[in-house]
Structure formats: structure tokens, C-alpha cells
Amino acid sequence: MFQNRAEALALALPAAVFATVIFLVPVVIVLAEGFRSPAGWTFSAYTNFFSEPLNRLVLVRTFKLGIAVTVVSAIIGYAAAFAIVNLSASGKGRMIGLISLPLMISPVARTYAWIVILGRTGIVNQALQAVGLSDEPIRLLFTETAVFIGLLQLFLPLMILSLISALENMPKDAILAARVLGANWFQVFWKVILPLTREGLVVGGTLVFTGSLTAYITPAILGGSKVLMLETLLFQRVTVANDFVSASVIAFILIAMCFAANLLLKRLATARNKR
Amino acid sequence: MNRTLSFSILTALIVFLIGPFLIIVAASLSAGDTLAFPPQGLSLRWIVKVFTVESFRDSFIMSMILAVGGTFVALLLGVPAAYALSRYKLPFGEAVSTVVTLPIIVPGIIVGLALLRYLVVPFSFSIGVALFLAHTALVLPYTVRVVSSSFNNLRSDMEEAAVLLGATRLGAFFMVVLPNIRAGILAAFILGFVTSFNQVPVSLFLSGPGVRTLPIDMLSYMETTYDPSVAALSALLALMSIGIVFLAERFLGFSRYV
Numbered sequence: 001m002f003q004n005r006a007e008a009l010a011l012a013l014p015a016a017v018f019a020t021v022i023f024l025v026p027v028v029i030v031l032a033e034g035f036r037s038p039a040g041w042t043f044s045a046y047t048n049f050f051s052e053p054l055n056r057l058v059l060v061r062t063f064k065l066g067i068a069v070t071v072v073s074a075i076i077g078y079a080a081a082f083a084i085v086n087l088s089a090s091g092k093g094r095m096i097g098l099i100s101l102p103l104m105i106s107p108v109a110r111t112y113a114w115i116v117i118l119g120r121t122g123i124v125n126q127a128l129q130a131v132g133l134s135d136e137p138i139r140l141l142f143t144e145t146a147v148f149i150g151l152l153q154l155f156l157p158l159m160i161l162s163l164i165s166a167l168e169n170m171p172k173d174a175i176l177a178a179r180v181l182g183a184n185w186f187q188v189f190w191k192v193i194l195p196l197t198r199e200g201l202v203v204g205g206t207l208v209f210t211g212s213l214t215a216y217i218t219p220a221i222l223g224g225s226k227v228l229m230l231e232t233l234l235f236q237r238v239t240v241a242n243d244f245v246s247a248s249v250i251a252f253i254l255i256a257m258c259f260a261a262n263l264l265l266k267r268l269a270t271a272r273n274k275r
Numbered sequence: 276m277n278r279t280l281s282f283s284i285l286t287a288l289i290v291f292l293i294g295p296f297l298i299i300v301a302a303s304l305s306a307g308d309t310l311a312f313p314p315q316g317l318s319l320r321w322i323v324k325v326f327t328v329e330s331f332r333d334s335f336i337m338s339m340i341l342a343v344g345g346t347f348v349a350l351l352l353g354v355p356a357a358y359a360l361s362r363y364k365l366p367f368g369e370a371v372s373t374v375v376t377l378p379i380i381v382p383g384i385i386v387g388l389a390l391l392r393y394l395v396v397p398f399s400f401s402i403g404v405a406l407f408l409a410h411t412a413l414v415l416p417y418t419v420r421v422v423s424s425s426f427n428n429l430r431s432d433m434e435e436a437a438v439l440l441g442a443t444r445l446g447a448f449f450m451v452v453l454p455n456i457r458a459g460i461l462a463a464f465i466l467g468f469v470t471s472f473n474q475v476p477v478s479l480f481l482s483g484p485g486v487r488t489l490p491i492d493m494l495s496y497m498e499t500t501y502d503p504s505v506a507a508l509s510a511l512l513a514l515m516s517i518g519i520v521f522l523a524e525r526f527l528g529f530s531r532y533v
Binding site: 012247 | 280281282284285288289291292293295296298299302310311312352353355356358359360363364365366368370371374375377378380381382383384385386388389390392393394408409411412415419444469472473475476479480490493494497505506508509510512513516517519520524
């Protein structure tokens with residue numbers, strides 16, 4: 001550890017000043033805009049925003065999809081992570097590689113694939129008609145289901161990878177001990193696995209939840225203007241109506257939700273360390 | 276967990292995660308005029324077409340400049356900051372580390388909007404420059420994080436020894452520290468490159484005549500045209516990412532850093 005303070009500041013200052021000027025200050029000004037009016041500080045932008053049924057619908061939908069994607073990815077994530085940690089070392093490495101691979105591929109490319117699958121002449125509709133379950137194409141694109149599927153595919157790898165590392169850090173005999181002592185699988189999961197992997201679940205959950213809340217590409221491609229989420233609504237308010245005040249309100253809601261999720265993460269992680 | 280169950284779970288998982296990508300590759304090899312699976316005949320015409328669309332070429336170059344240049348600048352800012360954070364008793368260290376890692380938490384669309392309204396409009400900044408700065412700010416947290424962990428894993432007595440043996444502090448950094456964290460810096464570069472190249476929300480508002488990133492160009496192309504060229508481009512981009520990750524994993528065990 002070096003003690004020279006001037007040297008330390010000289011090293012760290014360029015990055016800190018850059019982030020403050022290019023990022024922090026402009027963002028704070030955008031947020032402040034939602035509380036300003038010619039008459040002074042006010043909440044009127046917020047009351048106006050929430051009095052609009054469409055805005056409330058979009059907020060609730062964003063929150064609902066965020067929760068749904070997080071819960072479902074946790075359920076699939078546990079099953080998958082559990083299967084993966086029990087593989088041989090080489091099998092595990094290969095699976096982790098396959099699961100991380102999509103994370104490096106452009107989300108536009110990944111989301112575009114669902115158009116081919118869910119579109120009017122897509123694979124799902126072809127299959128449904130071939131089996132005779134439906135006479136005409138069903139609208140699958142531009143529905144909440146399509147956005148849900150797209151988000152799940154986008155963020156599931158993050159959850160699985162977090163849970164794999166949590167399960168690997170868990171003492172191997174804990175499950176066996178609980179089984180020997182007569183616990184059924186449900187009790188083993190609820191009383192042993194879940195508490196011991198809580199940290200991984202929280203990390204994965206935060207990544208998936210904030211990722212879903214702030215998704216733009218998925219709702220833009222698979223939801224369109226029929227299934228707006230907060231970010232697509234923000235974009236629409238600005239480009240269609242030049243409505244910067246609503247944009248500021250949405251920005252504040254998004255940031256507040258992300259910070260709340262991250263704070264929760266920190267709280268849960270440190271609570272664990274103290275014990 | 277029994278074997279068949281675990282095998283079926285993992286198979287279903289891989290089909291869900293990788294399957295859509297394979298479908299895109301297949302659709303991009305179609306000979307037909309519209310996006311379809313199964314493809315109508317096989318041909319490379321759409322793959323070839325991607326290279327002849329002028330807007331794709333321009334936006335690809337734009338994205339490359341942003342990803343390579345932005346990450347390079349982010350490293351120039353981030354490496355010294357990470358060094359200060361890990362080796363010095365930095366006054367307001369907590370605040371510095373928060374402000375440089377904040378862009379990871381704040382949604383990119385807000386950063387783009389903020390820069391458009393409070394940098395481009397009032398100071399008549401060019402949109403291209405603002406876009407470059409935005410991508411740099413976005414990548415900065417990743418470089419600081421990855422490089423910090425490299426510094427923390429490197430014992431600090433190495434550079435102390437170098438200084439005792441007569442090297443200057445700067446000399447010790449360049450001759451002792453830097454060669455030892457080379458892999459970490461390369462990993463940070465790849466992570467930053469991929470993040471910037473695939474980034475959409477930051478660039479949404481920072482688009483203008485002649486200034487457009489590739490993903491944004493793809494989004495607007497697919498709004499108007501329903502041919503397989505976006506599929507072909509997606510497949511090519513995915514192959515590029517896979518290639519980069521494969522090489523990185525091969526040569527430096529990339530996954531240790533991310």
C-alpha cells in the first residue's frame with residue numbers, strides 16, 4: 001500500500017472526472033427535469049404520469065414481466081445448475097461454455113431468431129396447423145408471452161451461472177446428511193439448498209430482474225407498440241411526442257428500481273458475511 | 276438427481292438457448308426472398324448481400340471504431356484508476372469507485388438521452404463524439420472491475436522490490452506490473468469490445484445522419500424489410516463473437532476473468 005495521496009489522486013482523477021462529466025451530471029439533470037416546473041419544484045409530472053392509464057399499464061407490465069422472468073429463470077436455473085454440478089469435470093466445462101456462449105452474441109441477433117419461430121408463418125404456427133390444433137395462424141408475436149420468452153432466453157444464462165457457482169461452494173455432504181436424517185427432497189431444497197445458495201440466487205436474481213426491467217431490444221422487436229415496456233415507452237414518448245418530462249419520470253422509475261434491486265443485493269450479501 | 280431426468284433437463288435447456296441461433300443460421304442460408312424456416316432451398320445469396328449493403332458496411336465500421344476506440348480510452352482511464360484503488364490509500368476511494376462503476380447500473384437509454392439533451396444540443400457537440408464518449412463511459416466500469424481484480428491478485432511487494440532495487444515508480448509499473456497483468460487487460464478489452472459492439476440502448480438517441488451503430492441499423496432495417504439479410508448478418512455477427520471468445524479462451528482462459 002502506497003501512501004502518496006497526490007499520486008493516488010492523479011491516477012484516479014481522470015476516470016472519476018470523466019464519469020462525472022459525461023455520465024453523472026447529465027443523468028442527474030435529466031432526473032431533475034421531472035421535478036421542475038416554471039413555478040418551482042413540483043411532483044405534478046409524476047401525478048400526470050400516473051393518471052394516464054397506459055403509463056400505469058406499462059409500469060405494471062414491466063414489473064410483472066420482470067418478476068415472472070426472474071422466478072421462472074430461478075426455477076429452471078436450480079434444475080439446470082443442479083444437473084450441471086453433478087456432471088463430470090469435462091462435461092461441466094462444456095456445459096458452462098455452451099451456456100455462456102449466447103451471452104457474447106448480439107442480443108439483436110438472439111431476439112431476431114424468435115421472429116422466425118413465433119411469426120405468422122413461423123415454426124410454431126406451422127406445427128400447430130400441421131397437427132391440426134389450429135386452422136389459421138395464431139398471433140404469437142407482439143404478445144406478452146413473446147416478450148417473456150425472449151427475455152427468459154436472454155437472461156437465463158446469468159441465473160444458471162450464478163447458481164452453479166453457489167452450488168459448487170455448498171458443502172457436498174449437506175444434502176446427503178439431510179437425506180440420511182429423513183428429509184424429503186422438498187425439505188432438502190427448502191431447508192438446506194436454498195439457504196446455502198441464497199447469495200448466488202440473489203446475485204442471479206438481481207441481474208435477471210434489472211436486465212428484464214431495462215430491456216429495450218426484446219420488447220422493441222417482439223412486443224412492438226402493442227406490448228410496450230418502460231424503455232420502449234420512454235423511447236416512444238421522446239421520438240413521437242417530444243415529451244421529455246415523461247421521459248424523465250420513466251428514467252427516475254427505472255433508476256430507482258435498479259438501485260433498489262442492487263441495494264437489496266448488497267444488504268443480503270453482507271448480512272451473510274457478518275454471521 | 277437421476278441420470279435420465281438430468282439429461283433431459285440439459286437437452287431442453289440447450290435447445291432453448293442455442294436452438295434459435297441455429298434456426299437463424301439455417302434461415303440465412305435460404306434461397307427464397309422472405310425469412311422462413313425451413314429455408315426454401317440453399318444459397319449464400321443473403322450472406323453475400325450483407326456485404327453489399329452500404330449502410331451495413333458504414334454502421335459496421337462505426338461500431339468497430341466505437342468498440343475498439345471506446346474500450347481503448349476506457350482502459351487508458353480505467354487502468355490508472357484501478358491501480359490507485361488497489362494500491363493506494365485513496366482519499367474518497369469509495370466515492371471514486373462508485374462513480375466509475377455507476378454506468379453499469381444506470382440504464383443506457385437514459386445516458387444516451389442525457390448526453391443528447393445536455394451535451395449535443397447546448398454545446399453543439401457532434402453526435403459521433405457524444406456516441407464515442409457514451410460508449411467509453413459504458414465500458415469504463417468493466418475495465419476498472421476486471422483490471423482491479425488483476426491488480427488485487429498480484430502481490431504488491433513485486434513493485435516495491437523493483438523500487439528498492441533502483442527502478443523509478445513509473446519504471447516499476449511498466450516493467451514489472453504491466454507485463455504481469457497483460458492477460459487481465461486483454462480480458463478487459465475483449466469484454467469491453469463485446470459490450471460496446473452489442474450495445475443498443477445507449478446509441479438509440481445518439482443516431483444521426485451518417486452516425487449509426489450496426490445493431491441500430493439492423494433494428495431499423497428489420498422494421499421495413501422482411502428478407503433474410505438480417506438473419507445472415509446476425510449469423511455472421513454471432514460467428515464473429517464465438518470466434519473471439521474461442522480464441523480468448525484458448526489463449527488466456529478468458530472465463531477466469533469474467
